[in-house]
Each structure stands twice: as C-alpha cells, then as structure tokens.
Amino acid sequence: MDVEEATTRVLDAAEEQFYERGIQAVGMDAIRSRSGVSLKRLYQCFPSKDHIVAAYLRRRDDRWRTQLAEYVREHGDTAEGAILAVFxxxxxxxxxxxxxxxxxxxSFGELGGVSPVVAETARAHKKAVGAYLRQLVEPLDVSDPDGLAAQLAVLVEGATVVAAVTGDLDAARTSRACAEALLDAAGR
Structure with a gap:
C-alpha cells in the first residue's frame, strides 16, 4: 500500500470515528484497525494523532464547503435564492x-481549549463560511452587507447546533424563515 492510499484510508477511518465518537474517544489503534493500515505506515503518514486531527478537519472543511457551494450554485438562481439555498x-x-x-x-468543544491546532482549524472554517456568506450577500443592494452576512452566519450556526442537540430537523427551515425576514428588512 503506497503512502497516498494509506493516507486516504487513515483519514477515512479517522473521519468516521472522530465524527461519530469524538476525537478523544478514538485512539490510534482504533484508526489503524478501522483503516487496515499498519501502525508503521500510519506513523509514516501522520507522526501524531494531532496531525491526523488537523488533516481530518481540513479535509472535512474542504468537502463541506464544496458541497454547500455546489448546491447553492445549482439551486440559487438569484442572489436571494442563493442565500436561501444555504438553508x-x-x-x-x-x-x-x-x-x-x-x-x-x-472538536472545538472537545479540544479547543487545549489544542491550538483544533482551535485554529475550527476558527478558520467559521471564518471561511462567513466569507462565503459575505460573497453571497455582495450582489444585494443592502446598507450593511457585513452585518447581514454575520447575521446569516449566526442563523447557520444556530440551526446546526439546534438540529444536532435537540434533533429538530426543521431547524434549518426555521433559520431560513429568519433569513427571509432579514433579507426583507435589509431591503432586498
């Protein structure tokens, strides 16, 4: 097994395990076992668990934001429609x-206070999502595009947390209705 294949398999296993069980609950042996990569090869690809965590989060950030942007491109036929497509x-x-x-x-809740890598990666993701929302707001003729983008970011985060913690799968619809009200108030 070459390094590229081993790296992919380790990240696939780590992502599945970290996302489902939490970072601290998953040891290197569990990742090795799930990936089928020898311990020696695993450490050749990633010298420590922190390296795996950072790579997992960067990979997830890229995939998550790509999927969101593709969906918005396909479903948002106007500036307002693009914003609502996020929800x-x-x-x-x-x-x-x-x-x-x-x-x-x-991951930030679990390790943000003790792992600078996790804190930095989580903040970078949130900043990138905020910048994306700001991009979506740009074509609108609103007096405070930065403020509107920040409000939309809070609605995205709130819906995600509510859905995860309470199981309310309609949280995105609720946030979408709030986004519509914000767009109306901003004078779209």
Whole structure:
C-alpha cells in the first residue's frame, strides 16, 4: 500500500470515528484497525494523532464547503435564492443518517481549549463560511452587507447546533424563515 492510499484510508477511518465518537474517544489503534493500515505506515503518514486531527478537519472543511457551494450554485438562481439555498442544503444535511452536528463545533468543544491546532482549524472554517456568506450577500443592494452576512452566519450556526442537540430537523427551515425576514428588512 503506497503512502497516498494509506493516507486516504487513515483519514477515512479517522473521519468516521472522530465524527461519530469524538476525537478523544478514538485512539490510534482504533484508526489503524478501522483503516487496515499498519501502525508503521500510519506513523509514516501522520507522526501524531494531532496531525491526523488537523488533516481530518481540513479535509472535512474542504468537502463541506464544496458541497454547500455546489448546491447553492445549482439551486440559487438569484442572489436571494442563493442565500436561501444555504438553508435548504442545511435541511438536507441534517437529514443524513450520519449527521452529528458541526465537526468544528464538536472538536472545538472537545479540544479547543487545549489544542491550538483544533482551535485554529475550527476558527478558520467559521471564518471561511462567513466569507462565503459575505460573497453571497455582495450582489444585494443592502446598507450593511457585513452585518447581514454575520447575521446569516449566526442563523447557520444556530440551526446546526439546534438540529444536532435537540434533533429538530426543521431547524434549518426555521433559520431560513429568519433569513427571509432579514433579507426583507435589509431591503432586498
């Protein structure tokens, strides 16, 4: 097994385990066992668990934001429609059987106070999501696009946390209604 295949298998196993069980609950042996990669090869790919965690979060960030942007491109035929499509995508994501909330909020809550890598990666993800929302707001003629984007980011985060913690799979729809009200108030 070459390094690229081993790396992919380790990250696949780590992502599944970390997202389902939490980072601290998953040891290197569980990742090795689930991935089928020898311990020697695993440590050649990732010198420590912190390296796996950082790679897992970066990979998840890339995939999550890519899936969101693709959905919005396909379903948002206007500037307002693109913004509202964010919440439609969230609604679909919440209904996936593997949904366990935001991996970045989960990892930050678990390790953000003691792991600079986790804290930095979680903050970078949230900043990137905020920048994406700001991009979606840009075509609108509103007086405070930064403020509107920040409000939308809070609605995204709130819906995700509510869905994960309470099991309310309609949280994205509730946030979508709030986003519509914000867009109306902003004078779309």
């Amino acid at each position: 439609d995508w969230l609604s679909e994501w919440f209904r996936r059987p593997e949904f366990r909330g935001c991996a970045f909020v989960n």
